[in-house]
Amino acid sequence: MPESDFDTISASPDGTPHERQPAWRKDFPIDWSLDEYRSRREFVEFLMSTSAAFVAGQFWIVLLQAFRSNEGKPAVESIADVDELPVGGSKLFEYPHPGNFCILIRLNETEFVAYGQKCTHLSCPVLPRPEAGRLHCPCHNGWFDIKSGAPVAGPPRRPLPRVGLDVRNGKVYANGYVEGVI
Amino acid sequence: MKTKGFDRNQRATIIEGIGAFVTIIVVMQLWLFTVTMEAFLSGQSGIALPAALASLVTFLLNLGLYLYVRALER
Numbered sequence: 001m002p003e004s005d006f007d008t009i010s011a012s013p014d015g016t017p018h019e020r021q022p023a024w025r026k027d028f029p030i031d032w033s034l035d036e037y038r039s040r041r042e043f044v045e046f047l048m049s050t051s052a053a054f055v056a057g058q059f060w061i062v063l064l065q066a067f068r069s070n071e072g073k074p075a076v077e078s079i080a081d082v083d084e085l086p087v088g089g090s091k092l093f094e095y096p097h098p099g100n101f102c103i104l105i106r107l108n109e110t111e112f113v114a115y116g117q118k119c120t121h122l123s124c125p126v127l128p129r130p131e132a133g134r135l136h137c138p139c140h141n142g143w144f145d146i147k148s149g150a151p152v153a154g155p156p157r158r159p160l161p162r163v164g165l166d167v168r169n170g171k172v173y174a175n176g177y178v179e180g181v182i
Numbered sequence: 183m184k185t186k187g188f189d190r191n192q193r194a195t196i197i198e199g200i201g202a203f204v205t206i207i208v209v210m211q212l213w214l215f216t217v218t219m220e221a222f223l224s225g226q227s228g229i230a231l232p233a234a235l236a237s238l239v240t241f242l243l244n245l246g247l248y249l250y251v252r253a254l255e256r
Contacts, residue, residue: 054208
């Protein structure tokens with residue numbers, strides 16, 4: 001603190017001289033201007049900490065991404081027989097790891113789609129509504145397009161992670177993600 | 183950069199200005215963080231590192247401004 005500040009105590013908020021101030025203010029004199037100055041400096045310090053926290057968060061995401069890249073592409077797995085599902089039918093399966101629930105939906109005789117079952121809003125399980133052409137998240141009334149997984153109504157803003165499919169020899173195989181990650 | 187010869191009111195004004203500037207930068211960092219997290223959760227991989235470096239640069243700018251505030255008091 002500069003030396004010159006100590007001999008120039010500022011006036012109290014009501015502007016009256018020191019002798020006419022109440023006893024409590026004489027007992028605890030405050031240099032108002034200096035106090036305000038200090039609090040602003042501390043606010044800048046607080047913002048600095050916040051700024052550093054954001055940098056740490058950004059590099060944390062970089063680390064998470066590096067770990068995710070090292071996992072490689074998920075293995076190809078048979079998830080259902082073609083005859084197992086009627087048109088409009090659906091089936092839950094775990095892919096690529098146990099506990100990662102995905103949902104397979106048969107759109108018509110030849111077309112299948114599969115998505116991660118976690119809603120991209122707050123991870124509630126989504127349910128197929130083939131008659132409406134959508135998937136529904138009942139927690140906050142979110143809706144996704146059944147053909148693309150894109151959000152069409154409600155709070156979700158990101159599409160559902162889409163599982164790549166391959167249909168051959170009467171079986172449906174999952175072969176990684178087309179879009180997003182689970 | 184000049185750090186001496188300011189009276190108390192001038193220093194307070196300078197700190198107000200720096201505080202406003204730092205606030206704007208931190209809000210930009212918040213925006214950058216939310217965009218990066220959104221991209222990460224969507225499975226996009228090209229954004230995280232450039233965004234982290236941009237955030238680091240803005241932090242260094244903040245650090246410079248903060249050090250100037252400290253120098254004002256000496």
